[in-house]
Amino acid sequence: MSQLKQMSHIDSAPSTPGKFKMDKASYFNRVRWHTSLAKLAVWSFVFLAAILIFFFRSPASSPIQADPSRRSLRTYNWGGPVWEKRVRSSARVRSRNGFAVLVTGAAGFVGTHVSAALKRRGDGVLGIDNFNDYYDPSLKRARQALLERTGVYIVEGDINDETLLRKLFEVVPFTHVMHLAAQAGVRYAMENPGSYVHSNIAGFVNLLEVCKSVNPQPAIVWASSSSVYGLNTKVPFSERDRTDQPASLYAATKKAGEEIAHTYNHIYGLSLTGLRFFTVYGPWGRPDMAYFFFTRDILKGKAISIFEAANHGTVARDFTYIDDIVRGCLGALDTAEKSTGSGGKKRGPAQLRVFNLGNTSPVPVSELVSILERLLKVNAKRNIMRLPRNGDVQFTHANISYAQRELGYKPTTDLQSGLKKFVRWYLNYYSGGKKAVE
Numbered sequence: 001m002s003q004l005k006q007m008s009h010i011d012s013a014p015s016t017p018g019k020f021k022m023d024k025a026s027y028f029n030r031v032r033w034h035t036s037l038a039k040l041a042v043w044s045f046v047f048l049a050a051i052l053i054f055f056f057r058s059p060a061s062s063p064i065q066a067d068p069s070r071r072s073l074r075t076y077n078w079g080g081p082v083w084e085k086r087v088r089s090s091a092r093v094r095s096r097n098g099f100a101v102l103v104t105g106a107a108g109f110v111g112t113h114v115s116a117a118l119k120r121r122g123d124g125v126l127g128i129d130n131f132n133d134y135y136d137p138s139l140k141r142a143r144q145a146l147l148e149r150t151g152v153y154i155v156e157g158d159i160n161d162e163t164l165l166r167k168l169f170e171v172v173p174f175t176h177v178m179h180l181a182a183q184a185g186v187r188y189a190m191e192n193p194g195s196y197v198h199s200n201i202a203g204f205v206n207l208l209e210v211c212k213s214v215n216p217q218p219a220i221v222w223a224s225s226s227s228v229y230g231l232n233t234k235v236p237f238s239e240r241d242r243t244d245q246p247a248s249l250y251a252a253t254k255k256a257g258e259e260i261a262h263t264y265n266h267i268y269g270l271s272l273t274g275l276r277f278f279t280v281y282g283p284w285g286r287p288d289m290a291y292f293f294f295t296r297d298i299l300k301g302k303a304i305s306i307f308e309a310a311n312h313g314t315v316a317r318d319f320t321y322i323d324d325i326v327r328g329c330l331g332a333l334d335t336a337e338k339s340t341g342s343g344g345k346k347r348g349p350a351q352l353r354v355f356n357l358g359n360t361s362p363v364p365v366s367e368l369v370s371i372l373e374r375l376l377k378v379n380a381k382r383n384i385m386r387l388p389r390n391g392d393v394q395f396t397h398a399n400i401s402y403a404q405r406e407l408g409y410k411p412t413t414d415l416q417s418g419l420k421k422f423v424r425w426y427l428n429y430y431s432g433g434k435k436a437v438e
């Protein structure tokens with residue numbers, strides 16, 4: 001430093017001492033040079049700051065603004081001996097003839113309940129979830145914490161990540177996959193169509209690609225939807241009915257999933273069972289569903305929109321309680337036959353099934369609201385609205401005789417009892433149980 005100073009001093013010293021004359025040109029050049037250096041530094045700083053702000057700004061808080069392409073760019077940490085040990089331990093089977101199940105979407109509503117139920121009965125369970133921000137991720141984290149207490153580990157990753165999926169199968173030879181990861185919600189499909197293609201089609205195909213090539217191939221049970229019945233008017237909906245008039249892109253991607261399942265069953269001998277869920281509700285549910293945000297808004301004194309069809313026609317749903325759905329999922333896993341392929345090749349015909357899992361007793365949405373009013377002891381501010389054309393259908397009603405016969409499926413919870421359990425959970429989760437339930 002001092003050497004540098006000296007050198008610069010020597011450089012500017014006049015050759016004839018005492019006759020020092022300022023060289024104006026060199027002085028201004030130097031000043032200009034210093035100024036541009038300062039400018040360059042300032043601009044570099046601004047540029048760097050802009051880049052940092054762009055990459056590290058917080059994610060969109062509203063699910064409506066969530067961008068699936070940003071989601072898919074996320075990188076997750078996985079791998080290493082400690083991680084593998086955790087994966088193995090979570091998937092370790094603890095009962096005789098138990099399964100080793102990979103549950104996708106394990107931090108989701110149905111995923112959490114199914115994972116807990118499998119673990120309880122001694123099956124090995126490993127979850128995978130990308131924890132996206134379609135709805136409040138803190139609820140997913142709370143479900144994750146719940147599962148962790150029961151010994152279920154959730155790997156943070158996307159079902160579109162082939163390397164990760166292959167690694168999981170390398171560490172654990174899963175006997176079954178319970179595929180519940182999906183982009184749900186019928187109305188959101190108009191706002192973010194890409195997220196449905198990303199999860200429900202590309203993600204499903206990626207999962208099946210991996211499943212078909214591993215040895216042994218697992219049996220797969222996956223979530224389809226009542227929405228595949230679309231604009232059908234014949235009720236109750238039977239698995240034999242047409243499903244070629246979906247009313248939303250969500251429904252179309254679930255219908256596509258059923259066709260994709262057929263293909264992988266046909267070509268590769270994968271055992272595949274699709275479950276058409278009918279408006280599942282209950283504790284730890286999804287905040288984007290009507291029963292959930294009606295509860296929140298009624299408590300806040302905020303008006304809710306209740307849809308009705310033309311000429312004051314009733315809009316109704318075959319609301320199905322989560323515990324009944326879980327029993328249906330376990331029944332499907334228990335009756336799933338082994339896949340028949342190996343080495344990526346089919347070795348014989350394999351099982352291919354689709355079941356309705358509903359409640360068989362549709363309830364008008366206005367009645368759902370009346371039940372909530374009674375449980376919450378608050379009158380709703382009702383705003384009756386014409387059913388918008390954004391993916392909703394007027395009614396759903398499941399014929400469940402096939403699931404009854406094959407899976408022993410028998411729903412036991414009516415809407416009043418199920419909502420009571422939901423409201424109790426809701427009040428406890430969000431306000432520490434201060435408000436009473438009838």
Ligand SMILES: O=C(O)[C@H]1O[C@H](OP(=O)(O)OP(=O)(O)OC[C@H]2O[C@@H](n3ccc(=O)[nH]c3=O)[C@H](O)[C@@H]2O)[C@H](O)[C@@H](O)[C@H]1O
Nearest residue numbers: 184185225226227277278279289290291305306307365392
């Ligand atoms: O069975 C399925 O396969 C699907 O079920 C669920 O869809 P839906 O049955 O449409 O549930 P949900 O949105 O709770 O609306 C319930 C009722 O409230 C009415 N509804 C809704 C919103 C509103 O503001 N007002 C209103 O009246 C609305 O018209 C409807 O009649 C899942 O979200 C979906 O992911 C999928 O799994």
